[in-house]
Amino acid sequence: MEIELAPETYRLCIIENDAEFDKFMHWTKQNAIGVLVDPFFDDEKNLLKGAVIEDLAELEKQNKHIEEVERFCLLFTKSNEDGTFSQIYRDFVNDVTLLLHDKCTCDGCKCIGCQMYDVRIAHYGKDNVDIRQSNENTIVLNLSDSESEWTQEFVENHSVDWNDWESLVT
Incomplete structure (x- = not known):
């Protein structure tokens, strides 16, 4: 089955080193773009498997908020x-x-x-x-x-x- 996820445009680039990866991730954060690695979706377009790349600083902010709520x-x-x-x-x-x-x-x-x-x-x-x-x-x-x-x-x-x-x- 084919899921109709039609991005407006896309391109395939090979990220060859850590510096390029960091630059790419910085760009995605600035543009509020989520990053998935090897995603697999069901017929309802729900993510079944894959890795979601998260910003560690954002996760720490969320954890700090959770700690505040815990107290x-x-x-x-x-x-x-x-x-x-x-x-x-x-x-x-x-x-x-x-x-x-x-x-x-x-x-x-x-x-x-x-x-x-x-x-x-x-x-x-x-x-x-x-x-x-x-x-x-x-x-x-x-x-x-x-x-x-x-x-x-x-x-x-x-x-x-x-x-x-x-x-x-x-």
């Missing part, structure tokens, strides 16, 4: 009716939700949540911290690029069910 952690600060704040740490990858403080005053408070904010601001500067509002009562601090380690005892004492908090903070 997806947020600190929710929800305002309470009595003027205090509840601080909820959520690690989405490890499915851990911790109630760090349920009556934080944020005025000179040295609770863990306030310390996390202070460290981020000291490190990145006030204008460069990723803080967003998730609803009218809650702000969210992105902690995905930081390391937070909790003792087993702390996790046991502060764990809460995310399902109980999700609708309140998102």
